[in-house]
Amino acid sequence: MPHSDSPTRITVISASMGAGHDGAATELTRHLTAAGFLVDRHDFLDLLPARIGKLLSGAYLRLLTWAPGGYQRIYAATEHERRPNPAVRALLRGAERRTLATVTPDTRAVVSTYPGASQVLGALRLRGRLAIPALTYLTDFSVHSLWVASGIDAHLAAHAIPAAQAHEQGAAGVTVTGPMTDPRFTPADEDERRSARTRFGLPQDASLALLVAGSWGVGPVREAAAEILDTGVALPVVVCGRNHALAERLRADGIAHVHGWVDDMPGLMHACDVLVQNAGGLTSLEALAGGLPVVSYRCIPGHGQTNAAALDEAGLAPWIREPDQLAPTLTELLHGPRGRAQREAGLALFTAAPGPVPAVTAMARGPLSAVRPGRQGSSTAVPAGTPDLSAAPILSRRRPADAQTGATVDALTAVTADALRLPVAARFAARSRQARRRTVLMVAAVAATLSLGIGAPLAYAYGESPGHHFGALTHYLEDDDR
Incomplete structure (x- = not known):
């Protein structure tokens, strides 16, 4: 201790x-x-394992971009499962x-x-x-x-x-x-609002709707921006995150105020009057902390829609499901008592706990x-007589003793240690076996990533569980890390 x-x-x-x-x-x-x-x-x-984290992230992004319907299917199919499927358990193991x-x-x-x-x-x-x-x-x-x-x-x-x-x-x-947010997200007074609009090159006298789509800029952002502009209620100010292609398309569409990655999001929120979001994540909480009313619109599948439903149920952000509700809802939030009530509810969220x-x-x-x-x-x-573990927060990471050999060292460690005592030919054979094992692990992990990112939604969509394809993956992943 x-x-x-x-x-x-x-x-x-x-x-x-x-x-x-x-x-x-x-x-x-x-x-x-x-x-x-x-x-x-x-x-x-x-x-x-096998350095597949970035591959998994990329597969997830492509799934949201190319096959949002597939992502919605897998999300809905797994939303209330008590345990991850075998493929996911194997990868996590x-x-x-x-x-x-x-x-x-x-x-x-x-x-x-x-x-x-x-x-x-x-x-x-x-x-x-x-x-x-x-x-x-x-x-x-x-x-x-x-x-x-x-x-x-x-x-x-x-x-x-x-x-x-x-x-x-x-x-x-x-x-x-x-919740927790950066302390810079606070309500702005009129001087701060005008100063922020000047810094970002925004008009001083128009109502501004800040449209966000996460750091990846995913979802039907172009449609949402055009529809906000068409309402005549507010001008869209769009943040595209790291999606540079989306920013170029929006500018070509005639959207005047388009930003990529923004380091000063507190300042940009100070400049705007309402937040329009599609995922219900951290940005929504930041807007609530900054005293902005929030609305969910054209939400991405899966967690975007369930988060929107939860925020709506909590009275923190209405979820607009139909385009014809966009103009009246924005008007209420910008100029009516509904907007004042939601600002108060959002700020109270940060003082209640x-x-x-x-x-x-x-x-x-x-x-x-x-x-x-x-x-x-x-x-x-803990039953009586259990040893005090306070001096050793992490219990043994080694495998349990083998019933026949009494070995207690990790399998890969044992291979390495034994190889040091073997002749050259035996050491070469041991290294070859280890290399083959790592290759199989990498291939299996990549296969799991691709299946989880692309194949799984299709499998769920057609009623076939992806789990039975992963017997070999389960064996290699689980045995490698015991």
Whole structure:
């Protein structure tokens, strides 16, 4: 256990799938650091086997862009599953060894802002390989089943709506903590508004609707921009993120105010009067913190639509499902009592609860071995006589002793150690076997990525589960990282 006067260390694991998960992790890291913790930050995509994290991210982006209907099918088919399918479990199992390696012996808690990382941490907790608390900070306003992992000690939600959804799916330790955003997102006075409009080259006297589509600029953004312009209620100010092609198309369409990646989003929000969004992620919370009314329109499939429904249910952002409702809704938000009510509700969201840091602090500074996580929605008390694990937060990462040989070392470590004692020919053979194993692992992992990113929606669409294609993948991924 760390010395009582030394700072407590916490690990935060996010994923660079867009910017929302990373944005939440950045704010969590900043708040925890300000509270006196040492924080280690990791990208879950870097922890996946065979370096396929970026490939998985790219496949997901292409799926949203090229086959949104397929993504909607797989999302709907898996939204309430109690357990990930075999292909997903196999892929995640391959990240366990690297995930454990991110947690140093003096770490006292791990927080995930990405569902895949939560599934890995929960599995490690259940099997006793991770003996410190593991928490999930739910970054979405709706909760897909992947967010809820057996073995996770606490699921932290920004609002009662996602908290209730998590609880219904069997999540343990569900707590409404409130959201977190960059402190620069605050309501602007009239001077700040005019100054921001001058900086961004925006007209001073027009109503401005800030249209966002995430860091990837996905969804029917061109249609939304044209329809906002046609209402005559507000001028669209479009942020395309890193989608440079979209920005060029919008300019060719005659949209006057188009931006790529914007470093000063607080300033741009100060310049605008309403936010129009299609995914319901971090940007929506930032707008609410800045006193902007928010509306969901032309939402992307899957989480975009479920987040829109949850925000609507919470009274924080109406979801416009039909184009003919766009003009009257914008008018109400810009000039009517509905807009004032939503501004008040958005600001109240940030004062009703203290944020996730107190919950993380309680877990990190509590006794390590008071409770062992059970299955979803339960916990199991440690039986009498169980050894005190507080001095060793991470349990043995080695494989259990073999019943016949008594070997306790990891399989790959054993191959390497034995090779040092073998003749040259035997060492060459051992290295060849290891190289073949790594090649098969890489090929299998790439196949899983492609199937999860492209094939799985098609398989679900035609009623065929992709899981039965992954027997070999499961064998190689699971056996490699025990």
